[in-house]
Every structure is written in C-alpha cells, then in structure tokens.
Amino acid sequence: MFYSIISAALLLLLPVSPIWAGEKEASFKLTGPVTTLACKMCHTWRKPVLKQRDLKAPHNKIKLNHGAGQLWCFSCHKENNYANLQGDKSAVVDFKNPQKLCRTCHFRQVKSWRGGAHGKRTGSWQGERTSWRCTACHNPHSPQIAPFKPSPPPRRPGTVVNIDKSESKNGG
Amino acid sequence: MSKEKNSTKNHNKVEFILASLIHCFKGGWLYWGWMLSLIAIVVYGAMAYGQQARYGLSVTGLSDQITWGLYIGNFTFFVGVAAAAVILVIPAYLLHRNQMRRVTILGESLAVAAVIVAMLFVTADLGQPLRFWHALPLLGKLNFPTSILAWDIVVLALYLLVNLIILWYLLYNKFCHKSPVVKRYFPVIVVAIILGLSIHTVTAFMLSGNPSRPFWHTAILAPRFIASAFAAGAALMIILFQILHITSKFRLSKGLIREIALIMVFAQFFSLFLLGAEIYTAFYHNTAHDVSAHLLFTSNIGHDNLTLSIYLAIAAGLSAFSILMVRRFRENVSLLNIASILIFFAVWSEKGLGLVIPGFVPTPLGEMAQYTPSTIEIKVAIAIWAVGAIIFTLLAKVAIAIEFGGLRLKRPVENTDTEI
Amino acid sequence: MxxxxxxxxxxxxxxxxxxxxxxxxxxxxxxxxxxxxxxxxxxxxxxxxxxxxxxxxxxxxxxxxxxxxxxxxxxxxxxNTPPVADVAFGYALNLSKCKGTRRCVEACVSENNCGRNHSLENIRVLAMPHGTMDLNKSDHYYDHEQVPNSNDWYLPIQCHQCDEPACVQACPVEATWKEKDGIVVIDYDWCIGCRYCSVACPYWARHFNWSKPNLQPDEINPKTHYLGNRPREAGVMEKCTFCIQKTRKGELPACQEACPTGARVFGNLLDPQSEIRYILENKNVFRLKEEQGTQPNFWYFYDV
Structure with a gap:
C-alpha cells in the first residue's frame, strides 16, 4: 500500500512528455505524439512483476486489451530497457518508430501503411510525405479504434426547415 | 420604280400587321369573356412565379432527388403537341388531300402556340432564367453539338421560326388578294415537318441519353414519343376544330374529321403497342434496370398518385382505342369526342408525368424519393397553359378571319407578283 | 472564333x-x-x-x-489558383476502414461554404446491408447511436471527377468543364440552373441551390476559389471540387483531413511514388458504376 501511494505520487511528478518528433523512417516522415514514461523512477528500486496479472495502481490507468489476452507488458517492453521498445522476437525499437515492433504481428498492416494504403498522410499531398505513426491513432495498449457517434444525417427532401424568417424550404 | 414598289410593299406589311392587331380586339362577349379569364389566370400565375423568382425553386416540390417534375413533364408533352400539329398535315401533301391543306394554317398556329408553351415551361424550370442569353449563338456559349439540351434549344427555336414564316407567307398573301403558291411554300413545310419530327426526337433523346437513368435509357423512347404525340395532337385538333366550327367562320367537314380520326387510330395503336413492349421488357425479368418501372406500376414506395394515374392513363388509352377501332363508333361525333378527350389526358399523364418523374426514382444512389407539385408550381403551370391558349386564340382568330372571313387589304393590288 | x-x-x-x-x-x-x-x-x-x-x-x-x-x-x-503542372488528382477510399462517421460530410460542408440546413452536402455516406452491392438497398439517413453498426458496411460517394464526365457533356451552355488537373468545375456565374447535369450524373454528385444558401457570417470560410467554395447564389448547381482551394495549393482535401479512420487517400496519379499509385498497383481496387463509361478517378478498395 505504502509503495503504491509513493509511486502514484511520483507518477504525478513524472515528466509525461509528448514529443512531436519528425524522425525519418525509410522514405517518409512520421508525426504524432510520442509518450514516454520514466519507468526507471520506480523500477530501479522496485522489481516489476513479470507475470501476467490484473493491473493495479499506479498502472491501473492502462486498459490492456491487445492480442486477446495473449499479450502482457513484457511482450513489448523489456525490463532492462524501458527507454525503448522491444518485442520477444524483435530488435530494440525506438518509441518514435513503433511500426518496427508492430510489424512482428501486423506485417500486412505495416506493409500497407508503408505504401500509403493504411493510416494517413497529413499536411500536403505533394512533396515529402508525412504520415501519422501507428501510435498516433492506435493506443498500443488497446489498439482497436472505439466506435463513433455519427455526425447527423442529411435532411430528407420534403422536411421543411425554417431558414431565417424567409419562407423557404427544400423539396416537398 | 423599285423604290416605289418597295415602299408599297412595306406599307402593305404595316397594314397587314395593323389589321391583324385591330382584329384581335374585335369580338363578342364570348370572345372577351374567354380572353379576360385567360388573362386573369395568367396574372394569377405570374404572381406565383414572382414567389418562385424571389425565393428560388425551393418553393416547388422539386428536390435534388427528383429534380424535374411538373414543368419538364409539361414541356415534353407540349413539344409533342407542337410536333404533331405540323406532322399531321403530311398526308395532306403526300395523299393530295385538299381538305387537310385547308387546316394547315390552324396546325401552324397550334404549333407556334405549343412551342412557345414548351419554351415557357423550360424557362420556368430554370434557376437563373435571366441568364438565358448564355445559350444564344455568338453572345453565349451554346454547347452544340455535344449537349442534347443545346440541340433542343436549336431545333425548338428553328421550328418556331419556320412556322412563323409559313404562317406569315400564307396569311400575308391571302391578305394581299394573292393566292399562295404551293411550289413556293411547300419546301418550307417539308422543313417544318422534318423539324417537327426533330423536336420530339431530340426531346426523347434528352431523356434517353442518360445511361444513369435506366427508366429512360431505351431506344424505344423516341418512337413512343412520336406515336403518342400523333395521337394526342390529333385528339387536340379534333376538339379544337369543333370548337372553332361553332365559334368562328371556320367550317369543318366530316371528311376532314374522319381523316384525322383515322390518323389517331393508327397513332394510338403504335403508342399502345410500344408501351406494351416496354412493359414486357420491364417485367419479364426482375433486373435492377427496371426498378423504376416496377415502382411505378406496383407503388411500392408510396408513389400512389403516379401509379393511379398511369393505370388510369392506360385504361383511358385502351378504351379510346377500342372506340376508335370500330368505324361506326369512330364516325359518331360524341363517341369520337370522348375518345379524343380520353387520349389527350392519357398521353398527358403517361408522357408528361408518368415518364419524367419515375425516371428519377430510385436516384442513382438508390434513394426512393417522392414528389408532389407545390401549389405555386401548379399555378405557374396553369398560367403557362393559359398563355398558350391566348396565343392560339389570337393566331387562329386572325388566321380564320383572313382565310375564311374576308379580312383583306382595302386597296386592290396591281402587281400580281407573289414575292414577299 | x-x-x-x-x-x-x-x-x-x-x-x-x-x-x-x-x-x-x-x-x-x-x-x-x-x-x-x-x-x-x-x-x-x-x-x-x-x-x-x-x-x-x-x-x-x-x-x-x-x-x-x-x-x-x-x-x-x-x-483562381491555376492547376499545378503534371498533376492529375485521384482519390481512393478504403471500404474496410470507413466506419460511417460522416465526419467527411461535416468537414466538407464547413470547408466549402455549403448552405446549412439545406441538406446540400456534396458527400453521401450510404449504409449498406452486409451481403449486397445493390444501392437500392442503401440507407442514406442512418442515425445509429454508434457506428459502425454491426449490420452495415459503409459506402461514401462524392464526385468521381470522371475523365468522360456525363455532366460536362450534358451542360447546354458550357458552364461546367474538366480542368487540366482532372477537377470538374462549375462557373457559378454562368450556370443557368437547368439541372440537366444532375440528371446525367451517375453518382448523384451534383446538387442544386434551391434557395440562397443559409450561411451565417461566422460560418464562412474566407479562403475561397472562384471555381470552388466561394459562397454561391440561389439557382445554380454545385459539386465537390476535391477542395480546389486547398488542393491546388498543395493541401489535402477537407474530407481526407477529417476522416478519423484513415479511409481516404488523395494524391497525384501522375506521381509513381504517390500513395494512390501504390494502392492502384498493389490493392484490389474497383470503381463504382464503371459500366457507365464515364472513366471515374475515384477508386474503392478493401484491406486484404
């Protein structure tokens, strides 16, 4: 309990720093917030639980819903290198280039994304391409995009809407 | 010498126009009652059009889904009437039927009135009617020959012009105590007949040239238009001639009415046959191509009024045809009148409304929309009909006065040259 | 001449x-x-x-x-920014990704100064029941609490900027034409409002200003193009111009920017390095109503 309170308090002080980095990967630029946590603040003196379990404070904000229960923190983060990402079968990967880790499973999506068929380009259609990185749209801990409330439907012809004070309608 | 001759001619022309105009103001209480009520309708409709001009076409029942309705439906119908009025005189020249030749002038008058009505209906349908000059040659930028609508503008304008020339030639010569020379005006009549076929064919092409609207995208549309136009035109003429027979010096012979009735039988037969062919193609298989027809005939989406009117139209057309087929019935004036009225309304609702509106349902994106004309739209449409009635009344009044009455140039003309 | x-x-x-x-x-x-x-x-x-x-x-x-x-x-x-040289615009839309949020429609209306409350929207998103391509079964007015609705897939349709545009052919006064970069535009000051173009279009991409667009001053986007999003008058046609006011300056169209699922890909068909070219060369793409023969420049594809 004590440790929990201490670490929760520490967590509030931690520099949670979104970095809008534009590092180059392959042939185009990436953009989108990169959130890194200073895991070492606690985990230098407190050993992480390597076994899969229900996440408690200070990690309870993380809703892990990735890989249908097959994945665990240490599938992508490694105890000895919190500053980077690393999968079980991947090389050490920079937080700014998450696709290098994602592609271990989602190789089709990453291939599409490289080509431009997945994700999206931003800024300009011409000149050097800048695209959002994987983690800009997908929360890595719960990558499925949540459902949306749709914008309102078009008006059916014949529905009279008062436009200012002028007698006016569209359709009938 | 020639200068003098020219000045006499010009003087004659001025007198012709003046005499015609003055004659328009001569008439009994029936004439004035008729004209004044038409003018009242026109004024009433013009006020409705004022609303449309002010607030835009939003005051109509039209929408992006059903973008053409009452106006274009009536346009299509009146182009048919205009075409038929002249085409009907073909037999007069091919078969040397002199009775028919005598009514050429009335056919021309009807054609002029119907073309003007058709043009007014298109103008009423425009979002920016003042920009009509964009379609004028040299001034505007007419998309000819690519756009079929541009073709329609061209042939309608030419048709109006040619018919006015013929009317002028026939009436002016008669007015000047000269008899029109057939050799001179016959070629122009041939041009008018070709243009008459063209205006209705082009109007059909305007609809059938849209692959995205499968209901219209059929080669049978143009022949169907011509056939039904013949039937409706003949029906209208039978009724109009009888009215003129009662109200004016125009005399209708039994032979003439029988000839027109015969044309009507053939036209109505082809019209029904082509409609049957359409219905077969639409219903033998259930393809996406025929959804509009299915909706029209089965009223699946609350197209009730249209469905009702198409069935009434078919019933009217069939019963009129059965009356006309029997010679004894055909030659009975009251039965012929009933058949004529039935055919006129059958064609109006089948071609005017039952053809244009269902073409828009479903929309190219599969939307099932509905359309009911607004009051303003109906008022404007009735007013345009009234304008047509006024134009025909005036033209026919002058034409009959010159052709059958004794409206002539006061002084005898010395030279016998028929040149105008 | x-x-x-x-x-x-x-x-x-x-x-x-x-x-x-x-x-x-x-x-x-x-x-x-x-x-x-x-x-x-x-x-x-x-x-x-x-x-x-x-x-x-x-x-x-x-x-x-x-x-x-x-x-x-x-x-x-x-x-009146002119077309960029050596550019032909094309659009590709990923049907696996489109979730029917209609964010594109919203963004389009506000970017292009479309009248509010007029249902004058240059993009239509169709909710299609699973198992059919029949547009007659589509629902244009779906209003579910949440999308995607489990029974539907979604098909957004806007102007396909055809190479053989039926609308341009139909216009009686040459008020609409295809620009060098492939965008079909309208001269709103020349259009007579006959609506024949909207009759001819197989994609229902042309819309009429039935009355003066209802626009509040604070809703007006002040960056406009003569052939694009300048406020229109009553009685003229309008259509999607691939946001000509943005795209001719190198920006992306508003619908592409607004799409929250990245279903929309816009680019230069003449650039072999462009994403749209990658899609055309590597995905199974199709064009809607290709049999109409209008040569649309708008492709649909699925993630495979």
Whole structure:
C-alpha cells in the first residue's frame, strides 16, 4: 500500500512528455505524439512483476486489451530497457518508430501503411510525405479504434426547415 | 420604280400587321369573356412565379432527388403537341388531300402556340432564367453539338421560326388578294415537318441519353414519343376544330374529321403497342434496370398518385382505342369526342408525368424519393397553359378571319407578283 | 472564333456601358466604390470563365469579394489558383476502414461554404446491408447511436471527377468543364440552373441551390476559389471540387483531413511514388458504376 501511494505520487511528478518528433523512417516522415514514461523512477528500486496479472495502481490507468489476452507488458517492453521498445522476437525499437515492433504481428498492416494504403498522410499531398505513426491513432495498449457517434444525417427532401424568417424550404 | 414598289410593299406589311392587331380586339362577349379569364389566370400565375423568382425553386416540390417534375413533364408533352400539329398535315401533301391543306394554317398556329408553351415551361424550370442569353449563338456559349439540351434549344427555336414564316407567307398573301403558291411554300413545310419530327426526337433523346437513368435509357423512347404525340395532337385538333366550327367562320367537314380520326387510330395503336413492349421488357425479368418501372406500376414506395394515374392513363388509352377501332363508333361525333378527350389526358399523364418523374426514382444512389407539385408550381403551370391558349386564340382568330372571313387589304393590288 | 469572341465582348461591353449610363450616368469615375446594382449588372453581362482575359478575371474576383462583404459582412479572399503542372488528382477510399462517421460530410460542408440546413452536402455516406452491392438497398439517413453498426458496411460517394464526365457533356451552355488537373468545375456565374447535369450524373454528385444558401457570417470560410467554395447564389448547381482551394495549393482535401479512420487517400496519379499509385498497383481496387463509361478517378478498395 505504502509503495503504491509513493509511486502514484511520483507518477504525478513524472515528466509525461509528448514529443512531436519528425524522425525519418525509410522514405517518409512520421508525426504524432510520442509518450514516454520514466519507468526507471520506480523500477530501479522496485522489481516489476513479470507475470501476467490484473493491473493495479499506479498502472491501473492502462486498459490492456491487445492480442486477446495473449499479450502482457513484457511482450513489448523489456525490463532492462524501458527507454525503448522491444518485442520477444524483435530488435530494440525506438518509441518514435513503433511500426518496427508492430510489424512482428501486423506485417500486412505495416506493409500497407508503408505504401500509403493504411493510416494517413497529413499536411500536403505533394512533396515529402508525412504520415501519422501507428501510435498516433492506435493506443498500443488497446489498439482497436472505439466506435463513433455519427455526425447527423442529411435532411430528407420534403422536411421543411425554417431558414431565417424567409419562407423557404427544400423539396416537398 | 423599285423604290416605289418597295415602299408599297412595306406599307402593305404595316397594314397587314395593323389589321391583324385591330382584329384581335374585335369580338363578342364570348370572345372577351374567354380572353379576360385567360388573362386573369395568367396574372394569377405570374404572381406565383414572382414567389418562385424571389425565393428560388425551393418553393416547388422539386428536390435534388427528383429534380424535374411538373414543368419538364409539361414541356415534353407540349413539344409533342407542337410536333404533331405540323406532322399531321403530311398526308395532306403526300395523299393530295385538299381538305387537310385547308387546316394547315390552324396546325401552324397550334404549333407556334405549343412551342412557345414548351419554351415557357423550360424557362420556368430554370434557376437563373435571366441568364438565358448564355445559350444564344455568338453572345453565349451554346454547347452544340455535344449537349442534347443545346440541340433542343436549336431545333425548338428553328421550328418556331419556320412556322412563323409559313404562317406569315400564307396569311400575308391571302391578305394581299394573292393566292399562295404551293411550289413556293411547300419546301418550307417539308422543313417544318422534318423539324417537327426533330423536336420530339431530340426531346426523347434528352431523356434517353442518360445511361444513369435506366427508366429512360431505351431506344424505344423516341418512337413512343412520336406515336403518342400523333395521337394526342390529333385528339387536340379534333376538339379544337369543333370548337372553332361553332365559334368562328371556320367550317369543318366530316371528311376532314374522319381523316384525322383515322390518323389517331393508327397513332394510338403504335403508342399502345410500344408501351406494351416496354412493359414486357420491364417485367419479364426482375433486373435492377427496371426498378423504376416496377415502382411505378406496383407503388411500392408510396408513389400512389403516379401509379393511379398511369393505370388510369392506360385504361383511358385502351378504351379510346377500342372506340376508335370500330368505324361506326369512330364516325359518331360524341363517341369520337370522348375518345379524343380520353387520349389527350392519357398521353398527358403517361408522357408528361408518368415518364419524367419515375425516371428519377430510385436516384442513382438508390434513394426512393417522392414528389408532389407545390401549389405555386401548379399555378405557374396553369398560367403557362393559359398563355398558350391566348396565343392560339389570337393566331387562329386572325388566321380564320383572313382565310375564311374576308379580312383583306382595302386597296386592290396591281402587281400580281407573289414575292414577299 | 476570335472574331466571334471579340464581337461578343464588344457587344457585352457596349451593353454594360449603356446600362451603367442608363442606371444613373455616374459610372465615369473609377475611384468611386461600386454599388450593388453596378456589380449585379456587371455580373449579369460577365463572360464565361473559360474565355475571360486575366484582367477581366481580376475584376470578377474583386466583385465576388465585394458581394460577400455586402451580403455577409465578411472579408473573403477569392482566388483562381491555376492547376499545378503534371498533376492529375485521384482519390481512393478504403471500404474496410470507413466506419460511417460522416465526419467527411461535416468537414466538407464547413470547408466549402455549403448552405446549412439545406441538406446540400456534396458527400453521401450510404449504409449498406452486409451481403449486397445493390444501392437500392442503401440507407442514406442512418442515425445509429454508434457506428459502425454491426449490420452495415459503409459506402461514401462524392464526385468521381470522371475523365468522360456525363455532366460536362450534358451542360447546354458550357458552364461546367474538366480542368487540366482532372477537377470538374462549375462557373457559378454562368450556370443557368437547368439541372440537366444532375440528371446525367451517375453518382448523384451534383446538387442544386434551391434557395440562397443559409450561411451565417461566422460560418464562412474566407479562403475561397472562384471555381470552388466561394459562397454561391440561389439557382445554380454545385459539386465537390476535391477542395480546389486547398488542393491546388498543395493541401489535402477537407474530407481526407477529417476522416478519423484513415479511409481516404488523395494524391497525384501522375506521381509513381504517390500513395494512390501504390494502392492502384498493389490493392484490389474497383470503381463504382464503371459500366457507365464515364472513366471515374475515384477508386474503392478493401484491406486484404
């Protein structure tokens, strides 16, 4: 309990720093917030639980819903290198280039994304391409995009809407 | 010498126009009652059009889904009437039927009135009617020959012009105590007949040239238009001639009415046959191509009024045809009148409304929309009909006065040259 | 042709001068601000955009800005940015990714100064029941609490900027045409409002201003293009222009920017490195209603 309170308090002080980095990967630029946590603040003196379990404070904000229960923190983060990402079968990967880790499973999506068929380009259609990185749209801990409330439907012809004070309608 | 001759001619022309105009103001209480009520309708409709001009076409029942309705439906119908009025005189020249030749002038008058009505209906349908000059040659930028609508503008304008020339030639010569020379005006009549076929064919092409609207995208549309136009035109003429027979010096012979009735039988037969062919193609298989027809005939989406009117139209057309087929019935004036009225309304609702509106349902994106004309739209449409009635009344009044009455140039003309 | 043009111009200018004279005879000094009447007379006699000279266009653009200032009290910039050389725009839409959020529609309306409350929207998103491609089974007015709805897939449709556009063929007065970069545009000041183009279009991509667009001054996007999003009048057609005011300056269209699922890919078909070219070369793409023969520049694809 004590440790929990201490670490929760520490967590509030931690520099949670979104970095809008534009590092180059392959042939185009990436953009989108990169959130890194200073895991070492606690985990230098407190050993992480390597076994899969229900996440408690200070990690309870993380809703892990990735890989249908097959994945665990240490599938992508490694105890000895919190500053980077690393999968079980991947090389050490920079937080700014998450696709290098994602592609271990989602190789089709990453291939599409490289080509431009997945994700999206931003800024300009011409000149050097800048695209959002994987983690800009997908929360890595719960990558499925949540459902949306749709914008309102078009008006059916014949529905009279008062436009200012002028007698006016569209359709009938 | 020639200068003098020219000045006499010009003087004659001025007198012709003046005499015609003055004659328009001569008439009994029936004439004035008729004209004044038409003018009242026109004024009433013009006020409705004022609303449309002010607030835009939003005051109509039209929408992006059903973008053409009452106006274009009536346009299509009146182009048919205009075409038929002249085409009907073909037999007069091919078969040397002199009775028919005598009514050429009335056919021309009807054609002029119907073309003007058709043009007014298109103008009423425009979002920016003042920009009509964009379609004028040299001034505007007419998309000819690519756009079929541009073709329609061209042939309608030419048709109006040619018919006015013929009317002028026939009436002016008669007015000047000269008899029109057939050799001179016959070629122009041939041009008018070709243009008459063209205006209705082009109007059909305007609809059938849209692959995205499968209901219209059929080669049978143009022949169907011509056939039904013949039937409706003949029906209208039978009724109009009888009215003129009662109200004016125009005399209708039994032979003439029988000839027109015969044309009507053939036209109505082809019209029904082509409609049957359409219905077969639409219903033998259930393809996406025929959804509009299915909706029209089965009223699946609350197209009730249209469905009702198409069935009434078919019933009217069939019963009129059965009356006309029997010679004894055909030659009975009251039965012929009933058949004529039935055919006129059958064609109006089948071609005017039952053809244009269902073409828009479903929309190219599969939307099932509905359309009911607004009051303003109906008022404007009735007013345009009234304008047509006024134009025909005036033209026919002058034409009959010159052709059958004794409206002539006061002084005898010395030279016998028929040149105008 | 040249003679025709010059005679027409001569006639028009004569008429304009005459009308201005009749209108009050005070048009002699050029310094005076133009009145609404003078402007509308000038707009009435304005030539087709395709044949106007640079000076005439400059005047016309200033007139558009004055009109919007007068009617809405908003200062807009109306430009006529020309097509970028060696560019042909194309669009690809990933049907696996589209979740029917209609964010594209919303963004399109506000970017393009479309009238609010008019249902004048240049993109339609169709909810299609699973297992069919029959557009007649589509629902245009779906309003579920959440999308995607489990029974539907979604098919957004807008102008396909065809290479053989049926609408351009139909227009009786050449008020609409295809630009060099592939965008089919309308000269709103030349359109007569006959709506034949919307009858001809297989994609229902052309929409009519049945009345004056209902636009509040604070809703107006001041960055406009003459052939694109400048506020329209009543009685003229309008359509999607791939956000000509943005894309000709290198920006992406508003619908692409707004899409929350990255279903939309926009780019230059002539650039072999572009994403749209990657999609055309590597995905199973199809075009809607290709059998209509209009050669659309809009492709749909699925993630495979």
């Amino acid at each position: 040249v003679d025709n043009r010059s005679s027409r111009r001569g006639f028009l200018q004569g008429t304009v001068a005459l009308t201005a004279l009749l209108a009050g005879g005070c048009s002699s000094s050029k310094e005076q601000p133009k009145t609404a009447f003078e402007d509308s007379v000038a707009t009435f006699f304005q030539d087709n955009y395709q044949v106007m000279t640079k000076d005439e266009i400059k005047e016309v653009l200033a007139r558009v800005e004055r009109r919007v200032k007068r009617e809405y009290g908003v200062d807009i910039k109306c430009e």
